[in-house]
Amino acid sequence: MAEKPPTTARSESGKAPIAAIATAAGRGGIGIIRVSGASLIDFAEALSGKRPAARFATLGDFKAADGCVIDSGLLLYFPAPHSFTGEDVLEVHAHGGPVVMQMLLMRCLELGARLAEPGEFTRLAYLNGKLDLAQAEAVIDLIDAATSAAARSAVRSLQGEFSKEVNQLLGQLIELRSLVEATLDFPDEEVDFLEAADAFGRLDRLQQCLGKIFDRARQGCLLQGGLHVVLVGQPNVGKSSLLNRLVGDELAIVTPLPGTTRDLVRSTLQLEGIPLHVIDTAGLRETEDQIEKIGIERTWREIERADVVVLLVDARTGAGEAERSIVAQLPVHLARLTVYNKIDLASRAAARHEEADAVAIALCAKTGEGVELLRQELLRIVGWHPAEDVFIARERHLHALSETCCHMDAAREQLPRLELFAEELRLAQLALSTITGEFSTDDLLGEIFGRFCIGK
Ligand SMILES: Nc1nc2c(c(=O)[nH]1)N(C=O)[C@@H](CNc1ccc(C(=O)N[C@@H](CCC(=O)O)C(=O)O)cc1)CN2
Ligand SMILES: Nc1nc2c(ncn2[C@@H]2O[C@H](COP(=O)(O)OP(=O)(O)OP(=O)(O)O)[C@@H](O)[C@H]2O)c(=O)[nH]1
Ligand SMILES: [K+]
Numbered sequence: 169m170a171e172k173p174p175t176t177a178r179s180e181s182g183k184a185p186i187a188a189i190a191t192a193a194g195r196g197g198i199g200i201i202r203v204s205g206a207s208l209i210d211f212a213e214a215l216s217g218k219r220p221a222a223r224f225a226t227l228g229d230f231k232a233a234d235g236c237v238i239d240s241g242l243l244l245y246f247p248a249p250h251s252f253t254g255e256d257v258l259e260v261h262a263h264g265g266p267v268v269m270q271m272l273l274m275r276c277l278e279l280g281a282r283l284a285e286p287g288e289f290t291r292l293a294y295l296n297g298k299l300d301l302a303q304a305e306a307v308i309d310l311i312d313a314a315t316s317a318a319a320r321s322a323v324r325s326l327q328g329e330f331s332k333e334v335n336q337l338l339g340q341l342i343e344l345r346s347l348v349e350a351t352l353d354f355p356d357e358e359v360d361f362l363e364a365a366d367a368f369g370r371l372d373r374l375q376q377c378l379g380k381i382f383d384r385a386r387q388g389c390l391l392q393g394g395l396h397v398v399l400v401g402q403p404n405v406g407k408s409s410l411l412n413r414l415v416g417d418e419l420a421i422v423t424p425l426p427g428t429t430r431d432l433v434r435s436t437l438q439l440e441g442i443p444l445h446v447i448d449t450a451g452l453r454e455t456e457d458q459i460e461k462i463g464i465e466r467t468w469r470e471i472e473r474a475d476v477v478v479l480l481v482d483a484r485t486g487a488g489e490a491e492r493s494i495v496a497q498l499p500v501h502l503a504r505l506t507v508y509n510k511i512d513l514a515s516r517a518a519a520r521h522e523e524a525d526a527v528a529i530a531l532c533a534k535t536g537e538g539v540e541l542l543r544q545e546l547l548r549i550v551g552w553h554p555a556e557d558v559f560i561a562r563e564r565h566l567h568a569l570s571e572t573c574c575h576m577d578a579a580r581e582q583l584p585r586l587e588l589f590a591e592e593l594r595l596a597q598l599a600l601s602t603i604t605g606e607f608s609t610d611d612l613l614g615e616i617f618g619r620f621c622i623g624k
Contacts, residue, residue: 254296287620301605317441403451
């Protein structure tokens with residue numbers, strides 16, 4: 169075959185293809201570079217001397233500008249629109265050493281590609297209609313899944329289950345809206361309309377449906393983000409011992425000396441598939457020790473980010489002035505549990521009971537007695553109930569769902585004023601459609617895709 173003049177790939181629109189290493193950094197048996205752009209077949213030929221068939225693996229020698237072989241490997245060519253991004257996609261499968269990957273990536277840049285930004289491939293897939301926004305978010309949630317339950321629910325969202333539910337609800341909402349809007353043109357018939365179209369009944373069904381989606385999404389949100397539990401209390405009450413017991417490992421240093429833990433100690437474990445982020449903190453007390461002081465500041469900062477605070481108390485002494493002072497400084501709406509630790513020294517049995525302002529668990533961190541009660545209580549506090557059909561969701565989605573709910577409530581209050589009823593329905597639809605991204609802003613897209621890794 170005759171040597172072709174060096175090509176620099178530019179699409180008709182003048183846009184350079186994007187390229188990135190798609191596999192994790194470091195050594196690996198195989199590493200993949202992904203390129204997306206317009207007409208990449210010439211690009212493939214410039215890189216390997218071969219014009220790969222669509223969607224078949226083609227073995228080739230990847231050459232540098234000077235003709236030296238960088239690696240021999242496989243090319244996968246997905247012509248537009250049948251690719252992940254909807255553009256032409258070329259995958260270069262090579263040996264997964266960091267230097268080889270860098271050399272190949274540099275070669276792709278020489279051939280006219282530019283470095284992809286984080287999340288840009290998935291963003292293209294969204295912009296080209298391959299995925300909606302909830303699915304695109306599920307891609308990253310799948311990659312980041314901390315437990316297999318989280319992974320399973322992310323796949324469910326990726327395959328469009330969440331979006332399907334949202335779209336069905338949108339469909340019903342739009343149907344009701346169009347009935348209302350049609351009636352607005354005939355003001356005399358408004359009252360008849362309410363009866364004939366069963367506006368109340370329809371709204372009821374919409375809200376029930378929304379409630380179910382919300383519940384599934386809330387569970388999914390727990391699976392996605394996990395639960396941040398911060399262990400606090402006076403020095404020496406057994407916070408580190410409890411962390412170690414929950415994790416099943418000697419993670420934090422335990423000594424009889426008060427003030428042992430000065431920095432935060434974090435660990436993530438699984439609680440029925442929910443990632444449980446437990447944070448052991450420096451015991452809270454007045455101190456002149458500089459290191460301990462900083463540790464205590466960090467404790468308070470961590471509390472601000474917590475979903476649940478577990479306040480440990482020595483079962484022998486019970487809660488006193490120090491505990492009351494800690495509780496008084498906690499954010500008002502933060503969920504809280506009291507744990508009476510060291511029941512072995514107080515001759516008490518493991519138990520759960522309700523106190524005036526919080527549920528309390530009596531346990532022994534040293535032996536583990538009663539720790540299961542604590543686990544169950546944590547699940548109860550966050551409203552977890554195991555379900556098969558959870559789809560992954562994020563705060564953003566919950567926010568949109570609850571906004572939709574607010575507008576539906578408001579719509580009900582407007583009846584029989586149809587014009588205002590219609591307006592609230594329109595706002596409900598708008599809020600709901602942000603989930604799949606029918607109406608999205610650049611800011612939102614930047615926020616979502618900016619958190620992806622490069623190559624995704
Ligand atoms: N090598 C490789 N593995 C990978 C990916 C990839 O991009 N490359 N993926 C990247 O995330 C995931 C798979 N996702 C993909 C999704 C759609 C298409 C695709 O070609 N879609 C076409 C054709 C559909 C079909 O044949 O049914 C399309 O939607 O038109 C490819 C990969 C996981 N594994
Ligand atoms: N008998 C008994 N001893 C315990 C129990 N839990 C913790 N201890 C002991 O209490 C002492 C302090 O335990 P830690 O877990 O280090 O307490 P801490 O709250 O992290 O202490 P600081 O680092 O000072 O904040 C150690 O000697 C532990 O072995 C328990 O349930 N029973
Ligand atoms: K400790």
